[in-house]
Amino acid sequence: MKVLDLHCPAGHVFEGWFASEDDFQNQLQRKLVQCPMCGDSDVTKRLSAPRINLGAQPPKAAAAAQNTPSAAPAQPASAPVPAAAQMPEISAEAREQLHAMQSAWVQWSRKVAENTEDVGKHFAEEARRMHYGETEDRAIRGQTSTKEALELLEEGIGVVPLALPESAGNEGGGSLQ
Structure with missing residues (x-):
């Protein structure tokens, strides 16, 4: 198992676990490795x-x-x-607890995806339109930059960063409003 220190262009640093260097490179080329903070797939290795x-x-x-x-x-x-x-070695009980937590997280991710509308890269724009009464309020998710999310918060628009897997019906993470 290779544990790599990774980072994205926004400066977020995170850890990735891969079976091998080839596995990491393969996932990187297929854009499967994404920053959990901003969803950017332009990820590079740091010295570790x-x-x-x-x-x-x-x-x-x-x-x-x-x-x-x-x-x-x-x-x-x-x-x-x-x-x-x-x-x-990890005990069977700890392994079961870890599996249960992972399963709960996947279920929660799917529930979020099922109960929100994915507005993609238009998240900040759509959140503002809802906040200022230009469109109906609803639960949305999508992608935005950290800078844009901070600007939304400064305007009084509540956002929550999410790291949703694509398998949960999401195209690369996002925020929730």
Whole structure:
């Protein structure tokens, strides 16, 4: 698993997890990697600290290796095992909780998508029209820049940034008014 530090042209910094560098490049070319803050798919990698494997084996593997007469020690006895190499495995209960949270988030995302109108790149314009009584009030979602969202807030127009997956019926994140 590769954990990458990513950023978008608006300066948002976020983390992405990918199976490999090829997986990251493939998703990037297909515009599947998007900034969770603004939805921009013009994402680039930042320098990030690598995970360094100092040769430590997981505790079970290390114990099995020591019980085998012909096995060489995993590392010299004088070298301490780094704390990062002793990462505990995630419990079944924690895995279930994580799955439940992910499932709830997906359901919530779908509910938002089903109960709002996607106005796309015209979000700020449509939110202003509703605020000033030029069109009927309704729940909308769409995309806008951070600058434009701040301007809407300064005008007293309530907006909430959302990071909705495209699978929820959304074309790349958005805001909700």
